[in-house]
Amino acid sequence: MKIELSPQQKQYHAEWRTFVDEAIVPFAQQFDREQRIPPQLIRALAQKKYLGATVPVDMGGLGVDAVAFGLLNEEIGRGCSSVRSLLTVHTMVSQAILRWGSQTQKEVWLPCLATGETIGAFALTEPNVGSDAKSVQTTAVPHGDTFIINGHKKWITYGQIADLFLLFAQSDGKLTAFLIERNTPGLTIEPICHMTGTRASMLAELHLNDCEVPRANIVGAVGFGFTAVASAALEWGRYSVASGCVGIGQACLEASLDYTSQRQQFGVYIKEHQLIQQMIADMATDLDAARLLCQRAGYLMNTQDPAATDAIFKAKYFASRMANRAANDAVQIHGANGCSETYPLERYRRDAKVMEIIEGSSQIQQVIIAKKAFCYAH
Amino acid sequence: MNAEIKTAIRQFLAGTFKNYELEDNEDIFALGFVNSLFAMQLVLFVEKNFNITVANEDLELDNFRTIEALTNLVARKQQPVAAAMD
Numbered sequence: 160m161k162i163e164l165s166p167q168q169k170q171y172h173a174e175w176r177t178f179v180d181e182a183i184v185p186f187a188q189q190f191d192r193e194q195r196i197p198p199q200l201i202r203a204l205a206q207k208k209y210l211g212a213t214v215p216v217d218m219g220g221l222g223v224d225a226v227a228f229g230l231l232n233e234e235i236g237r238g239c240s241s242v243r244s245l246l247t248v249h250t251m252v253s254q255a256i257l258r259w260g261s262q263t264q265k266e267v268w269l270p271c272l273a274t275g276e277t278i279g280a281f282a283l284t285e286p287n288v289g290s291d292a293k294s295v296q297t298t299a300v301p302h303g304d305t306f307i308i309n310g311h312k313k314w315i316t317y318g319q320i321a322d323l324f325l326l327f328a329q330s331d332g333k334l335t336a337f338l339i340e341r342n343t344p345g346l347t348i349e350p351i352c353h354m355t356g357t358r359a360s361m362l363a364e365l366h367l368n369d370c371e372v373p374r375a376n377i378v379g380a381v382g383f384g385f386t387a388v389a390s391a392a393l394e395w396g397r398y399s400v401a402s403g404c405v406g407i408g409q410a411c412l413e414a415s416l417d418y419t420s421q422r423q424q425f426g427v428y429i430k431e432h433q434l435i436q437q438m439i440a441d442m443a444t445d446l447d448a449a450r451l452l453c454q455r456a457g458y459l460m461n462t463q464d465p466a467a468t469d470a471i472f473k474a475k476y477f478a479s480r481m482a483n484r485a486a487n488d489a490v491q492i493h494g495a496n497g498c499s500e501t502y503p504l505e506r507y508r509r510d511a512k513v514m515e516i517i518e519g520s521s522q523i524q525q526v527i528i529a530k531k532a533f534c535y536a537h
Numbered sequence: 538m539n540a541e542i543k544t545a546i547r548q549f550l551a552g553t554f555k556n557y558e559l560e561d562n563e564d565i566f567a568l569g570f571v572n573s574l575f576a577m578q579l580v581l582f583v584e585k586n587f588n589i590t591v592a593n594e595d596l597e598l599d600n601f602r603t604i605e606a607l608t609n610l611v612a613r614k615q616q617p618v619a620a621a622m623d
Contacts, residue, residue, distance in 0.1 A: 259593045293573075380596035386573040387580070387596055394577075463585040465549075465578040527574070534553055 162451070168227050175234040178207065183238030190241055190359040191506050194352055201245070201320075205275025209235075210249050213395070214257065218265070219273035225460035229402040229453050236406025240510035241359035243406065245278075247399040247518075248316045251392035252279025252325045255336065258391040259379040264338065268323065280321030281396070282312045282339075282365055283389060290523050292327075293385050297367060299328035299335060301374075306330065308337065308370040316517075318363025319350050325378065326365075327389060333382035336389065337372050345370040356509035394468060396518045397475040398460065402453050404478035404514050407507050408446040411482075411489035414504060415439060418493055429492075438488040445485060449478040469531050476524035479514040486511040542587065543608045549582050550604065561605045566598070576601060583607060589614035 164172065182203055190196055204210050213228050214220025223231070228250075236243040253272045256264050271277035288294050297310025308328050315324070324339045339346065351362040379388045416439065419430035429435050452474040459467035486508035490497035497504040515521045543561070550559055553571060565571055579601055580591050589611060600610045 259596070261593060379593050382598070383596045386576045390573060390577045463581055465581040465585070467581070468574055468578050534555070 162454070164226070164230075168224075168230060171223065171227050172230045172234070175209075175231050179234045179238040183235065183242055187239035187242075188500065188503060188506065190239055192500070194358045195319075195361055196242055196245065196359050200242070201275065201278070204242070204245070208273070209246065210275040210278075211253070211273030212246070213250055214253050214269055214273040219270040220253075224457070225398065226454055226457035229398060229405075229457045232399045232402035233406040233409065233450075233453070236403030237410045238406070239359070240403055240407060240513070241357045243399070243403040244316050244357050244360040247396050247403070248281045248321075249275075249279045250399060251281045251396045252323065254395045255325050255378055255388050255392040256338075259336075259383070259388050261375070261378075263375065264378065268338070272323070277322045278317060278320055279323045279325065280315055280317045281392060282315050282318070282324040282326040284314050285311055286313045290520055292389065293334055295327050295329055295334060297326070297328040299330040299337065299372070301330065302371070304374050305371045306337065306374065306377075308339070308367045308372055310367050312365040312367070314351065315363050315365055316357075316360045318348055318365060319361035324365065325388070325392065326367075327384045330381050334384035334389075335381045336378040336384040338376040338378060339367075339370065339372055343370045343372065354513075356506075356511070356513035358509075393518060394460075394471055397471050398453070398456055400514055400518045401449070401456070401471065401475040401478040404475075404482035404511070405446065405450045405453055407482040407511050407514070408442065408449060408478075408485040410503070411485040411507055412439070412442050412446055414502070415442065415489045415492045418496075435492060438492055442485045442488055445481040449474070449481040452477050469528070472519070472524050472527050472531075475518065476521060476528060479511070480521060482507075482511040482514050539608055539612055542611045543604060545586055546583070546604050546607050546611075549579075549586075559604065562603050564602050565604075566602060579607070583611055587611045587615060 182200065208221040209231060211220035212223050212231055214222065216222040232243055232246060235246055249272065253269060256268055268277065272279050283292055283295065285296055288296060297308065297312065299306040299308045310328060312326065322341045326337050326339045327334055328337060345368040347366045349364040349366065351364060354362060419435055419439070420428055422429050456467060456470040456474040459470050486504065490504045490508050493502055493504050496502050499505065547559065550565065553575065559565070583589065584591055595610065600606055
């Protein structure tokens with residue numbers, strides 16, 4: 160057994176860390192305040208091919224493996240969870256097409272998604288449908304060579320700017336995935352603002368009023384929207400979020416190490432106080448555990464192991480809870496400064512909370528992980 | 538050839554269908570032991586184990602419903618490769 164990044168993965172990691180320190184960390188508070196990611200940063204992410212990280216090289220992407228993709232999400236998540244959210248939803252669309260798209264869909268969309276010319280978003284959630292994702296109420300009625308789609312999607316990350324939606328609708332009671340372009344007549348997009356965390360993720364509501372979509376825009380097959388398409392996309396989404404949580408944990412740890420080495424109380428640096436050390440120890444240990452779970456999940460994804468599904472659930476469940484513990488303690492360590500927007504800690508704490516809700520709430524992960532554990536019980 | 542495929546699929550499913558003797562033609566979805574996540578694991582398993590690619594045109598529930606159906610799917614997907622090797 161060997162737990163070590165390859166030289167290529169290490170090189171990528173170093174490059175990504177530098178990019179995040181220069182292009183994201185200094186501006187993340189501003190993104191949060193303004194509730195948007197500036198177009199020039201999205202262009203920079205696109206130019207670096209980060210938006211096409213997992214798309215094969217011959218289709219214009221970077222073609223990195225899952226472990227490296229995790230590192231990219233970790234680094235971007237360390238800087239700004241809202242930026243990481245873009246990578247998440249965009250990659251979910253690319254991966255769904257890569258995995259289950261038709262040849263034409265792959266040829267048309269993957270090169271544009273890889274270069275960031277087209278921004279993708281994942282449109283599953285509705286006002287009345289969250290965890291019970293299979294109960295989507297949006298409908299798709301066959302009409303010759305097209306489908307007529309009606310419904311309402313909500314909390315769609317980057318819906319404000321996405322050009323292409325991977326959208327889920329019931330066709331005669333069968334959940335089906337469609338590719339829907341932003342300019343489709345009948346589609347109206349309404350921004351959602353003032354969220355608790357990942358405030359710059361440019362959320363939107365989508366209203367679909369008799370949107371006519373070609374049959375050729377079905378991804379996978381009628382009735383396989385959840386089983387195949389959403390499942391494949393959500394695996395990458397969960398893995399991306401889990402890795403982003405490791406980034407939040409890393410940011411909390413680094414900020415806490417720095418702060419406790421500079422601030423003095425009772426005549427000594429506060430790192431000398433054992434109750435501070437306890438929080439640092441828990442943070443550091445938790446972080447290692449979450450990172451290892453993520454890297455193991457990435458390894459299993461790379462080797463196409465069926466056990467990857469379970470490993471991703473565990474990684475996301477643990478890492479999102481770890482990020483919350485780390486952010487809570489980091490705020491505690493920073494005291495009043497931690498509660499102020501002059502420090503990023505309160506943002507980490509708000510962002511961490513969102514991580515326990517998106518891409519499967521902690522409770523949904525618990526149910527799935529427990530079922531699997533019983534399945535393997537002797 | 539098909540017997541080997543069948544045995545491998547049966548072994549994989551045994552991990553989920555503990556203490557249950559699964560018949561070749563038994564509908565694994567109707568039994569209620571598996572969910573949609575398991576369907577994806579099944580896809581990954583047959584792809585990796587038999588070096589095939591399950592594509593969007595193979596997305597028919599009937600291809601995954603029974604050990605027999607899965608065996609036929611794998612055998613069918615392997616055919617062009619076997620022919621190319623002749």
